[in-house]
Amino acid sequence: MEQHKAHIIALLEKGKRHDGRDAMEYREVSVENNPIPRANGSARVKIGNTEVIVGVKMDVSTPFPDTPEEGTLMINTELMPMANPDFEPGPPKAEAIELSRVVDRGIRESGCIDFGKLCITPKEKVWTVFVDVYPINDDGNLLDAAALAAVTALKNTVIPKYDEKEGVVMHKEPSKKKLELEFIPVLTTFGKIGGHLFADFDLLEQHSMDARLSLSSMPNGKIAAMQKGGFGTFSEQEILNLVDLAVEKGKELRKLIK
Amino acid sequence: MGKGKHAGAPDKLIVGGKRLDGRKFNELRPLTIKAGVIPNADGSCSLQIGQTYILVGVYGPREVFPRHMTLQDRAALECIYGMAAFSTSDRARPGPSRRSTEISKVITDALAPAIMLEKYPRTKIDVYIEVMNANAGTRTAAITAAAVALADAGIEMRDLVASVASGKVDDELMLDMFEPEDNFGSADIPLAMMPRKKEITLLQLDGELTKEEIQALIEMNMKACEEIYEVQKAALKEKYKISAEAAAEETEDGTA
Numbered sequence: 001m002e003q004h005k006a007h008i009i010a011l012l013e014k015g016k017r018h019d020g021r022d023a024m025e026y027r028e029v030s031v032e033n034n035p036i037p038r039a040n041g042s043a044r045v046k047i048g049n050t051e052v053i054v055g056v057k058m059d060v061s062t063p064f065p066d067t068p069e070e071g072t073l074m075i076n077t078e079l080m081p082m083a084n085p086d087f088e089p090g091p092p093k094a095e096a097i098e099l100s101r102v103v104d105r106g107i108r109e110s111g112c113i114d115f116g117k118l119c120i121t122p123k124e125k126v127w128t129v130f131v132d133v134y135p136i137n138d139d140g141n142l143l144d145a146a147a148l149a150a151v152t153a154l155k156n157t158v159i160p161k162y163d164e165k166e167g168v169v170m171h172k173e174p175s176k177k178k179l180e181l182e183f184i185p186v187l188t189t190f191g192k193i194g195g196h197l198f199a200d201f202d203l204l205e206q207h208s209m210d211a212r213l214s215l216s217s218m219p220n221g222k223i224a225a226m227q228k229g230g231f232g233t234f235s236e237q238e239i240l241n242l243v244d245l246a247v248e249k250g251k252e253l254r255k256l257i258k
Numbered sequence: 259m260g261k262g263k264h265a266g267a268p269d270k271l272i273v274g275g276k277r278l279d280g281r282k283f284n285e286l287r288p289l290t291i292k293a294g295v296i297p298n299a300d301g302s303c304s305l306q307i308g309q310t311y312i313l314v315g316v317y318g319p320r321e322v323f324p325r326h327m328t329l330q331d332r333a334a335l336e337c338i339y340g341m342a343a344f345s346t347s348d349r350a351r352p353g354p355s356r357r358s359t360e361i362s363k364v365i366t367d368a369l370a371p372a373i374m375l376e377k378y379p380r381t382k383i384d385v386y387i388e389v390m391n392a393n394a395g396t397r398t399a400a401i402t403a404a405a406v407a408l409a410d411a412g413i414e415m416r417d418l419v420a421s422v423a424s425g426k427v428d429d430e431l432m433l434d435m436f437e438p439e440d441n442f443g444s445a446d447i448p449l450a451m452m453p454r455k456k457e458i459t460l461l462q463l464d465g466e467l468t469k470e471e472i473q474a475l476i477e478m479n480m481k482a483c484e485e486i487y488e489v490q491k492a493a494l495k496e497k498y499k500i501s502a503e504a505a506a507e508e509t510e511d512g513t514a
Contacts (some may be wrong), residue, residue, distance in 0.1 A: 010382070036391045037309050039344035049297045053390060070329025076343065078352050082315025082386035084298055087336055087385075088323075091353065132343035132352070134312060137296045171347040 005193065005208035012196040018204065024245060026200040031256045035158050041157030041179070045149040047203060048137035054149035055132050056157045058179070059140050060169055061124040063119070071118020071126040075104040077133040084124075084138040085202075088157075099184065101229045103133065103147045103187065106216030107154070110185035110224035120162065127159065128178065138207055140203040143214050144253075147187030154256050155181050170250065184257055185224055186250035189214040192232055197242065197250060217250035260432040273441055277307075278439075283432040286422070291403065291493040293410040301411025303493070305403035309393035311345075312400050314407040319381035323378045333378035337366040339400055345392045361397050362387075368401050368421065368450040368460035374414040394440035398423050401450045401460060406486050406490050410497060418460055420483035421450035424475045426467060429474065433478050447472070449479040449502050455486040456480065460495055 008018055015023065029049030036042035039055035063070060077096040079087040092100070107113065118127040133146045145244065157179040161170040191201035191209040201209060210232025216225040223243055229232065234242075265377045271278060279335045281287070287308030287370030296302035299315035306312075319333050327334040339362045354362075365387065373383070385408065387400045409415055435443055445465025451458045458476075467475070482506035500508070 036342075036344055038346060038391045038393070042344065044352070048289055051296075053342075055342065057344050057349035068438055076352065077343070080315075080340075080386060080388055081298055081315065081317070081338075081384065082299055082302070084386065085320075106295075130343065130349050134390070135340055137298050139297065169348070 001124070003175045005202055005203065008205060008208050009088045009194040011194070012193065012198070017198065019092040019202065021149045023196065026249070026253075027202070029148070029253065029256055031152055031258070033152065033258070039153070040160060041153045041155070043149045043152035043156060045145045045152065047145045047200060048139055049130045050141055050145050050202075051132045051136040052142065052145040052149045052234045053136060054146065054153040055134070057130040057177065058155045058157070058159055059128050059130060060120065060125050060167070060168065061128045063122075065257075068123040069119045069143075070115035072115070072127060073104065073108055073113065073131065073151065075100045075133065076108075077103075077135075079138075080134060080136070085137040087099070087138070098229070099143060099146060100133065100225075102143060102214055103131075103150050104212075105225040105227070106147055106185055106187045110183075110216060110218050112151075112181045112183050112218075113179070114182065114184055114214075120164070125164075129154070129157070133176060138203065140201050140206040141189055144187055144200065144255045147216070148253060151181070151184050151186070152256070154179060155257060166178070174247070175204060178255060183215045183219050184254050185218050186253045187214055187216045188253070190245065192230075192234065192238070197238060199245070213239065215242060215246035219251075219254065221247050223247075268442070270440055271442060277432065279436060283430055284478055284481070286485060287436060288433045289486065289489050291406055291489050293406050293493045293497040299407070299411075301407040301409070301413070303407040303410060304398055304408075307392055307395060308436070308500055309401050310395055310399050311389070311391040312396065312403045313388045313390055314400070314403045315386045316381035316383065316404070316407045316411040316413070317386070318411070319378040319413070320384070322380065322382040327382060328380055331379055332375040333373075334382045335366055335370050335373060335375060335385070336382065337369060337387060337404065339387045339389070339397070341389040341392060341396075345389045354506055361400075364460055364462065365401055365404065367416050369404055369408065369419055371457065371459045372405065372415050372417050372419045372452050373408060374416065377414050383408070386453055392436045392514050394435050395423050397421075397446075398450065398460075402486055402490065406493055415445040417452035417454045418487060420446075420453055420486040420490060422450065422479050422482045422486060423448040423462060423473045424482070426465065426471060426475075426477045429456060431471060431474050431478065433482050447475045448478065449476060449483070451483050452478060453484055
């Protein structure tokens with residue numbers, strides 16, 4: 001790994017990446033709508049060889065006591081062992097939980113979901129939006145792929161009919177009621193290695209890098225959430241530069257959601 | 259499978275001699291198999307049969323973990339069958355259930371006879387199976403897909419394993435039930451076999467059948483397994499076929 005790191009740094013000194021990309025260039029990104037007919041909304045996102053499927057399931061539950069008239073959002077990630085030889089079967093570990101929570105905050109804090117519209121009966125019944133993230137192949141930067149797939153799946157989500165008398169969600173009844181997103185927040189994550197910053201790291205870069213910073217940007221140019229990871233550090237100026245880059249890259253990625 | 263009867267059954271599952279999705283009684287749903295879909299895995303496969311969608315990743319032969327699974331004379335084989343949270347009507351809680359644990363075991367038992375485990379002592383072969391979208395026949399689809407993923411991993415095998423279920427629905431014997439038939443049918447037999455020598459590696463039955471019906475369903479399954487076998491082989495050939503450009507390059511290299 002040290003050899004890889006030295007190689008990656010040597011190339012970055014010359015403004016190059018080991019796979020020929022520019023520092024702020026993403027790998028090829030593709031977005032597929034609704035690959036999972038059983039889900040209420042779903043998406044498949046590929047960023048290079050990284051592939052993630054996200055499915056949304058709507059269910060009815062009791063609201064939290066402090067928000068009796070608001071629906072709830074639950075984001076869960078299964079780091080399936082098929083996706084990476086380092087993933088082990090079993091309950092989610094720190095890495096999976098961090099990923100879920102970063103994706104969650106990027107969506108929740110942006111305010112793109114009007115949770116008030118997800119109330120059925122105040123204090124009693126609200127919709128819970130379950131967002132399940134399933135990486136199929138991890139070649140680095142699962143965060144951006146997961147977040148992009150999550151917002152796309154949410155945008156595709158149709159709220160099923162609910163039988164209030166019987167208290168059952170009628171998943172098999174056709175419904176046309178969309179879970180409307182007010183806008184699309186986009187998560188972009190940047191890596192740092194030996195003082196160099198770059199976008200969309202692949203697995204080799206991810207294993208060699210010192211730190212990462214994820215930013216969730218909104219169409220109005222505001223940032224809704226950030227998360228620094230890794231043992232390295234960022235300077236104030238670096239962070240401010242990444243804010244600009246996040247907004248710029250966010251615009252590019254947002255165009256891919258149709 | 260094992261879901262039992264519940265309210266909401268369609269009036270009829272057979273209309274005018276045809277099934278609700280228009281198939282004949284001995285007809286499979288449209289089947290698509292692709293090998294090599296997960297670059298990180300040593301072998302992988304995606305399979306769609308009707309709306310049932312399965313992904314399989316194989317890792318190994320590799321170091322045994324947990325170590326106590328080590329076998330001195332052959333490879334340890336572990337298949338893990340799971341269902342994605344969004345794969346079913348109501349969200350499925352991630353993680354193993356009693357049902358998935360049993361299915362993981364019968365899948366392991368269905369695949370083991372085909373794998374030359376004795377060639378890889380003190381190693382482990384992990385087969386990770388995820389049902390991404392469930393619409394009946396997931397265990398049999400999982401076996402069919404896992405066999406392709408194992409072959410894709412380059413693991414030595416006696417044969418592929420092809421698998422399908424058939425059953426009794428509204429007093430008719432039929433192949434490869436989709437969800438309404440699976441939920442409201444009276445019996446089903448999932449079967450897996452190594453087609454070359456017609457050796458059966460998985461057999462289960464839920465429901466009441468006469469000996470004649472059992473024979474008819476086994477034969478219906480075996481015939482369909484031959485069809486599935488061709489699709490499996492085609493998927494592997496597709497993955498390993500040398501593209502025209504690559505072939506040209508190879509000749510150039512060879513003659514240079």
